Amino acid sequence: MPIAFFERHGFRGLDRKLLRDIAALAAGILIVGISFGAIATSQGVPWWQSSAMSLFVYAGAAQFATMGIMTAGGGLVAGVAAGLILNLRHIPYGMAVGGIYWTGLRSKLIGTHLLIDQSTAFALAAGDDPRRARQAFWTVGVSLFLVWNVGTVIGAFAGQLVADPKVLGLDAALPAILLALVMPSLKDRRTLLAGVLGTAVALATSFFLPAGIPVLLAVIGVVVMGKGTGKKEETA
Amino acid sequence: MNMLIAIAALAAGTYLIRLSGALLRKRITLSTHAEKVIKAGAMVVLLALTVTSSLLVDGGFAGWALPAGVLIGGVLAWRRAPLAVVVVAAAATTALLRLAGVA
Numbered sequence: 001m002p003i004a005f006f007e008r009h010g011f012r013g014l015d016r017k018l019l020r021d022i023a024a025l026a027a028g029i030l031i032v033g034i035s036f037g038a039i040a041t042s043q044g045v046p047w048w049q050s051s052a053m054s055l056f057v058y059a060g061a062a063q064f065a066t067m068g069i070m071t072a073g074g075g076l077v078a079g080v081a082a083g084l085i086l087n088l089r090h091i092p093y094g095m096a097v098g099g100i101y102w103t104g105l106r107s108k109l110i111g112t113h114l115l116i117d118q119s120t121a122f123a124l125a126a127g128d129d130p131r132r133a134r135q136a137f138w139t140v141g142v143s144l145f146l147v148w149n150v151g152t153v154i155g156a157f158a159g160q161l162v163a164d165p166k167v168l169g170l171d172a173a174l175p176a177i178l179l180a181l182v183m184p185s186l187k188d189r190r191t192l193l194a195g196v197l198g199t200a201v202a203l204a205t206s207f208f209l210p211a212g213i214p215v216l217l218a219v220i221g222v223v224v225m226g227k228g229t230g231k232k233e234e235t236a
Numbered sequence: 237m238n239m240l241i242a243i244a245a246l247a248a249g250t251y252l253i254r255l256s257g258a259l260l261r262k263r264i265t266l267s268t269h270a271e272k273v274i275k276a277g278a279m280v281v282l283l284a285l286t287v288t289s290s291l292l293v294d295g296g297f298a299g300w301a302l303p304a305g306v307l308i309g310g311v312l313a314w315r316r317a318p319l320a321v322v323v324v325a326a327a328a329t330t331a332l333l334r335l336a337g338v339a
Binding site: 017020021023024025027028045049052053056057058059062063066070076079080083084087088089090091092093094095096097098099101102108112113115117120121124166167168169170171172173174175176177178179180181182183185186188190191194195198199201202203206207211214215216218219221222225227 | 238239240241242243244245246247249250251253254255256257258259260261262264269272273274275276277278279280281282283284285286287288289290291292295301302304305306308309310312313314318319320322323324325326327328329330331332334
Protein backbone atom coordinates (compact mmCIF):
# COMPACT_ATOMS: atom_id res chain seq x y z
CA MET A 1 0.00 0.00 0.00
CA PRO A 2 2.65 2.58 0.86
CA ILE A 3 4.45 2.04 -2.46
CA ALA A 4 1.25 2.50 -4.45
CA PHE A 5 0.61 5.61 -2.39
CA PHE A 6 4.03 7.03 -3.24
CA GLU A 7 3.67 6.27 -6.93
CA ARG A 8 0.34 7.97 -7.17
CA HIS A 9 1.95 11.05 -5.65
CA GLY A 10 4.53 11.27 -8.37
CA PHE A 11 7.32 9.20 -6.91
CA ARG A 12 9.31 7.22 -9.40
CA GLY A 13 13.02 6.94 -8.83
CA LEU A 14 13.82 7.99 -5.31
CA ASP A 15 16.91 10.11 -5.03
CA ARG A 16 19.81 7.91 -3.87
CA LYS A 17 21.44 10.63 -1.85
CA LEU A 18 18.16 11.29 -0.09
CA LEU A 19 17.81 7.60 0.80
CA ARG A 20 21.38 7.45 2.13
CA ASP A 21 20.79 10.55 4.26
CA ILE A 22 17.55 9.14 5.58
CA ALA A 23 19.18 5.80 6.41
CA ALA A 24 21.64 7.60 8.70
CA LEU A 25 18.82 9.48 10.36
CA ALA A 26 16.61 6.39 10.67
CA ALA A 27 19.37 4.45 12.44
CA GLY A 28 19.57 7.19 15.05
CA ILE A 29 15.82 7.42 15.51
CA LEU A 30 15.56 3.64 15.83
CA ILE A 31 17.89 3.69 18.82
CA VAL A 32 16.11 6.65 20.41
CA GLY A 33 12.83 4.74 19.91
CA ILE A 34 14.36 1.72 21.60
CA SER A 35 15.42 3.87 24.53
CA PHE A 36 11.91 5.32 24.78
CA GLY A 37 10.39 1.84 24.98
CA ALA A 38 13.06 0.71 27.43
CA ILE A 39 12.59 3.67 29.77
CA ALA A 40 8.81 3.21 29.73
CA THR A 41 9.14 -0.47 30.59
CA SER A 42 11.65 0.26 33.35
CA GLN A 43 9.06 2.63 34.87
CA GLY A 44 6.43 -0.11 34.84
CA VAL A 45 4.50 1.06 31.76
CA PRO A 46 3.13 -1.90 29.76
CA TRP A 47 4.57 -2.35 26.26
CA TRP A 48 1.26 -1.70 24.51
CA GLN A 49 0.92 1.68 26.18
CA SER A 50 4.36 2.93 25.16
CA SER A 51 3.68 1.54 21.67
CA ALA A 52 0.29 3.25 21.49
CA MET A 53 1.97 6.50 22.46
CA SER A 54 4.57 6.22 19.70
CA LEU A 55 1.89 5.25 17.18
CA PHE A 56 -0.58 8.02 17.96
CA VAL A 57 1.66 10.84 19.19
CA TYR A 58 4.81 10.31 17.10
CA ALA A 59 6.77 13.14 18.71
CA GLY A 60 9.87 12.01 20.57
CA ALA A 61 10.60 14.88 22.93
CA ALA A 62 6.96 15.24 23.98
CA GLN A 63 6.64 11.50 24.58
CA PHE A 64 9.71 11.45 26.82
CA ALA A 65 8.44 14.49 28.73
CA THR A 66 4.87 13.29 29.26
CA MET A 67 5.95 9.74 30.09
CA GLY A 68 8.61 11.04 32.47
CA ILE A 69 6.27 13.33 34.37
CA MET A 70 3.48 10.73 34.55
CA THR A 71 5.70 7.92 35.82
CA ALA A 72 7.33 10.26 38.34
CA GLY A 73 3.88 10.98 39.76
CA GLY A 74 3.73 14.53 38.41
CA GLY A 75 0.09 14.18 37.46
CA LEU A 76 -2.01 14.00 34.34
CA VAL A 77 -2.44 17.71 33.65
CA ALA A 78 1.24 18.57 34.16
CA GLY A 79 2.31 15.61 32.02
CA VAL A 80 0.04 16.36 29.08
CA ALA A 81 0.67 20.12 29.25
CA ALA A 82 4.45 19.65 29.12
CA GLY A 83 4.13 17.43 26.04
CA LEU A 84 1.73 19.75 24.24
CA ILE A 85 3.83 22.84 24.94
CA LEU A 86 6.87 21.05 23.52
CA ASN A 87 4.86 20.33 20.38
CA LEU A 88 3.78 23.92 19.72
CA ARG A 89 6.77 24.34 17.42
CA HIS A 90 4.84 22.23 14.90
CA ILE A 91 2.63 25.25 14.17
CA PRO A 92 5.34 27.15 12.25
CA TYR A 93 6.35 23.82 10.68
CA GLY A 94 2.83 23.27 9.36
CA MET A 95 2.70 26.81 8.04
CA ALA A 96 5.97 26.32 6.18
CA VAL A 97 5.50 22.85 4.67
CA GLY A 98 1.75 22.22 5.02
CA GLY A 99 1.29 22.95 1.33
CA ILE A 100 3.26 19.81 0.49
CA TYR A 101 0.60 17.42 1.74
CA TRP A 102 -2.40 19.73 1.39
CA THR A 103 -3.72 17.87 -1.64
CA GLY A 104 -6.25 15.06 -1.19
CA LEU A 105 -8.12 14.28 2.02
CA ARG A 106 -6.09 11.17 2.78
CA SER A 107 -2.86 12.98 2.11
CA LYS A 108 -3.93 15.81 4.45
CA LEU A 109 -4.87 13.41 7.26
CA ILE A 110 -1.72 11.28 7.02
CA GLY A 111 0.65 14.14 6.21
CA THR A 112 -0.49 16.04 9.30
CA HIS A 113 0.50 13.10 11.49
CA LEU A 114 3.91 12.86 9.78
CA LEU A 115 4.80 16.51 10.47
CA ILE A 116 7.91 16.32 12.67
CA ASP A 117 11.21 18.19 13.03
CA GLN A 118 12.99 15.98 10.54
CA SER A 119 10.31 15.77 7.84
CA THR A 120 10.06 19.57 7.99
CA ALA A 121 13.82 20.05 7.89
CA PHE A 122 14.28 17.67 4.94
CA ALA A 123 11.40 19.24 3.02
CA LEU A 124 12.75 22.76 3.58
CA ALA A 125 16.26 21.65 2.67
CA ALA A 126 14.93 20.46 -0.70
CA GLY A 127 14.55 24.14 -1.56
CA ASP A 128 12.15 25.47 -4.15
CA ASP A 129 11.71 22.24 -6.10
CA PRO A 130 8.20 21.07 -5.08
CA ARG A 131 8.72 17.53 -6.35
CA ARG A 132 11.88 17.03 -4.28
CA ALA A 133 10.31 18.65 -1.24
CA ARG A 134 7.31 16.32 -1.48
CA GLN A 135 9.56 13.29 -1.90
CA ALA A 136 11.68 14.31 1.08
CA PHE A 137 8.71 15.01 3.35
CA TRP A 138 6.93 11.72 2.69
CA THR A 139 10.00 9.51 2.64
CA VAL A 140 11.33 10.92 5.91
CA GLY A 141 7.91 11.00 7.57
CA VAL A 142 7.03 7.40 6.68
CA SER A 143 10.50 5.91 7.32
CA LEU A 144 10.88 7.55 10.70
CA PHE A 145 7.33 6.56 11.64
CA LEU A 146 8.22 2.94 10.95
CA VAL A 147 11.55 2.90 12.81
CA TRP A 148 10.19 4.94 15.72
CA ASN A 149 7.40 2.42 16.29
CA VAL A 150 9.52 -0.67 15.68
CA GLY A 151 12.13 0.81 18.02
CA THR A 152 9.58 1.43 20.74
CA VAL A 153 8.38 -2.19 20.67
CA ILE A 154 11.92 -3.56 20.65
CA GLY A 155 12.88 -1.29 23.52
CA ALA A 156 9.84 -2.21 25.57
CA PHE A 157 10.81 -5.89 25.45
CA ALA A 158 14.58 -5.88 25.13
CA GLY A 159 15.66 -2.36 26.00
CA GLN A 160 18.16 -3.49 28.58
CA LEU A 161 20.14 -5.21 25.80
CA VAL A 162 20.81 -1.94 24.01
CA ALA A 163 23.29 0.70 25.07
CA ASP A 164 22.18 4.06 26.45
CA PRO A 165 21.85 6.61 23.58
CA LYS A 166 23.97 9.02 25.63
CA VAL A 167 26.86 6.57 25.76
CA LEU A 168 26.62 6.33 21.96
CA GLY A 169 26.57 10.13 21.68
CA LEU A 170 23.21 10.04 19.90
CA ASP A 171 22.00 13.13 21.69
CA ALA A 172 24.61 14.97 19.60
CA ALA A 173 23.78 13.19 16.34
CA LEU A 174 20.15 14.31 16.15
CA PRO A 175 20.80 18.07 16.57
CA ALA A 176 23.73 17.72 14.15
CA ILE A 177 21.36 16.34 11.50
CA LEU A 178 18.99 19.27 11.90
CA LEU A 179 21.91 21.69 11.82
CA ALA A 180 23.19 20.12 8.60
CA LEU A 181 19.76 20.47 7.00
CA VAL A 182 19.24 24.07 8.10
CA MET A 183 22.73 25.24 7.21
CA PRO A 184 22.39 25.79 3.43
CA SER A 185 19.47 28.18 3.93
CA LEU A 186 21.61 30.23 6.32
CA LYS A 187 23.71 31.33 3.36
CA ASP A 188 20.91 33.80 2.78
CA ARG A 189 22.04 36.80 4.81
CA ARG A 190 18.64 37.75 6.20
CA THR A 191 17.71 34.17 7.10
CA LEU A 192 21.02 33.91 8.95
CA LEU A 193 20.32 37.14 10.81
CA ALA A 194 16.82 35.91 11.69
CA GLY A 195 18.31 32.63 12.88
CA VAL A 196 20.89 34.29 15.13
CA LEU A 197 18.32 36.65 16.63
CA GLY A 198 15.72 33.89 17.10
CA THR A 199 18.25 31.55 18.69
CA ALA A 200 19.37 34.29 21.08
CA VAL A 201 15.75 34.85 22.11
CA ALA A 202 15.28 31.10 22.63
CA LEU A 203 18.45 30.76 24.71
CA ALA A 204 17.70 33.80 26.85
CA THR A 205 14.11 32.72 27.59
CA SER A 206 15.06 29.09 28.24
CA PHE A 207 15.99 29.95 31.78
CA PHE A 208 12.52 31.00 32.87
CA LEU A 209 9.98 29.64 30.35
CA PRO A 210 8.79 26.01 30.13
CA ALA A 211 10.56 23.85 27.53
CA GLY A 212 8.96 24.30 24.12
CA ILE A 213 8.02 27.97 24.42
CA PRO A 214 11.54 29.36 23.88
CA VAL A 215 12.04 27.64 20.49
CA LEU A 216 8.59 28.82 19.42
CA LEU A 217 9.49 32.39 20.43
CA ALA A 218 12.50 32.10 18.15
CA VAL A 219 10.20 32.91 15.19
CA ILE A 220 10.40 36.51 16.42
CA GLY A 221 13.75 36.48 14.62
CA VAL A 222 12.00 36.86 11.25
CA VAL A 223 11.31 40.54 12.01
CA VAL A 224 14.65 41.20 10.35
CA MET A 225 13.27 39.79 7.10
CA GLY A 226 11.53 43.13 6.54
CA LYS A 227 8.60 43.86 4.34
CA GLY A 228 9.99 42.51 1.14
CA THR A 229 11.33 44.46 -1.75
CA GLY A 230 8.76 43.41 -4.29
CA LYS A 231 10.10 42.76 -7.76
CA LYS A 232 13.73 43.03 -6.86
CA GLU A 233 13.43 39.99 -4.67
CA GLU A 234 11.86 37.79 -7.28
CA THR A 235 14.64 38.44 -9.70
CA ALA A 236 17.35 38.03 -7.06
CA MET B 237 -5.84 4.51 33.56
CA ASN B 238 -4.28 7.94 33.92
CA MET B 239 -1.59 6.95 31.42
CA LEU B 240 -4.24 6.02 28.84
CA ILE B 241 -5.95 9.37 29.25
CA ALA B 242 -2.59 11.11 28.95
CA ILE B 243 -1.78 9.23 25.73
CA ALA B 244 -5.18 10.05 24.23
CA ALA B 245 -4.99 13.72 25.24
CA LEU B 246 -1.42 14.13 24.03
CA ALA B 247 -2.24 12.40 20.74
CA ALA B 248 -5.36 14.47 20.08
CA GLY B 249 -3.73 17.73 21.14
CA THR B 250 -0.62 17.09 19.09
CA TYR B 251 -2.69 16.26 16.02
CA LEU B 252 -4.64 19.51 16.38
CA ILE B 253 -1.41 21.49 16.80
CA ARG B 254 -0.01 19.89 13.66
CA LEU B 255 -3.23 20.59 11.81
CA SER B 256 -3.43 24.22 12.89
CA GLY B 257 -0.23 25.27 11.11
CA ALA B 258 -1.43 24.04 7.74
CA LEU B 259 -4.88 25.56 8.33
CA LEU B 260 -3.36 28.92 9.25
CA ARG B 261 -1.36 28.74 6.06
CA LYS B 262 -4.56 28.38 4.06
CA ARG B 263 -5.96 31.53 5.70
CA ILE B 264 -3.04 33.71 4.69
CA THR B 265 -2.73 34.90 1.14
CA LEU B 266 0.79 33.90 0.40
CA SER B 267 2.87 36.38 -1.53
CA THR B 268 6.35 35.33 -2.59
CA HIS B 269 7.75 37.32 0.29
CA ALA B 270 5.32 35.92 2.89
CA GLU B 271 6.19 32.42 1.71
CA LYS B 272 9.87 33.20 2.16
CA VAL B 273 9.33 34.63 5.65
CA ILE B 274 7.24 31.63 6.74
CA LYS B 275 9.89 29.21 5.51
CA ALA B 276 12.56 31.24 7.27
CA GLY B 277 10.41 31.11 10.43
CA ALA B 278 10.44 27.31 10.42
CA MET B 279 14.17 27.32 9.70
CA VAL B 280 14.75 29.66 12.64
CA VAL B 281 12.74 27.39 14.95
CA LEU B 282 14.77 24.38 13.80
CA LEU B 283 18.02 26.26 14.35
CA ALA B 284 16.93 27.43 17.81
CA LEU B 285 15.88 23.86 18.63
CA THR B 286 19.29 22.59 17.54
CA VAL B 287 21.23 25.15 19.55
CA THR B 288 19.14 24.99 22.72
CA SER B 289 19.08 21.18 22.74
CA SER B 290 22.87 21.16 22.27
CA LEU B 291 23.61 23.60 25.06
CA LEU B 292 20.86 23.05 27.61
CA VAL B 293 19.52 19.90 29.23
CA ASP B 294 16.81 20.17 31.88
CA GLY B 295 17.30 23.92 32.22
CA GLY B 296 21.05 23.78 32.87
CA PHE B 297 24.27 23.66 30.84
CA ALA B 298 24.49 20.35 28.98
CA GLY B 299 28.24 19.99 29.51
CA TRP B 300 30.98 20.24 26.86
CA ALA B 301 30.74 16.82 25.22
CA LEU B 302 27.30 17.41 23.66
CA PRO B 303 27.86 20.82 22.02
CA ALA B 304 31.35 19.72 20.91
CA GLY B 305 29.85 16.78 19.00
CA VAL B 306 27.16 18.94 17.41
CA LEU B 307 29.80 21.52 16.46
CA ILE B 308 32.00 18.90 14.76
CA GLY B 309 28.93 17.66 12.88
CA GLY B 310 28.11 21.23 11.90
CA VAL B 311 31.61 21.91 10.58
CA LEU B 312 31.52 18.72 8.50
CA ALA B 313 28.08 19.63 7.15
CA TRP B 314 29.38 23.07 6.24
CA ARG B 315 32.18 21.36 4.29
CA ARG B 316 29.46 19.39 2.50
CA ALA B 317 30.19 16.01 4.08
CA PRO B 318 27.43 13.41 3.58
CA LEU B 319 24.85 13.27 6.34
CA ALA B 320 25.97 9.80 7.45
CA VAL B 321 29.45 11.20 8.07
CA VAL B 322 27.97 14.13 10.01
CA VAL B 323 25.94 11.75 12.18
CA VAL B 324 28.78 9.37 12.94
CA ALA B 325 31.31 12.15 13.59
CA ALA B 326 28.96 14.04 15.91
CA ALA B 327 28.01 10.92 17.87
CA ALA B 328 31.59 9.62 18.02
CA THR B 329 32.98 12.97 19.24
CA THR B 330 30.44 13.19 22.04
CA ALA B 331 30.75 9.51 22.96
CA LEU B 332 34.56 9.62 23.05
CA LEU B 333 34.65 12.83 25.08
CA ARG B 334 32.31 11.24 27.62
CA LEU B 335 34.43 8.10 27.62
CA ALA B 336 37.43 10.31 28.38
CA GLY B 337 35.57 11.75 31.33
CA VAL B 338 34.41 15.05 29.81
CA ALA B 339 30.84 15.71 30.88
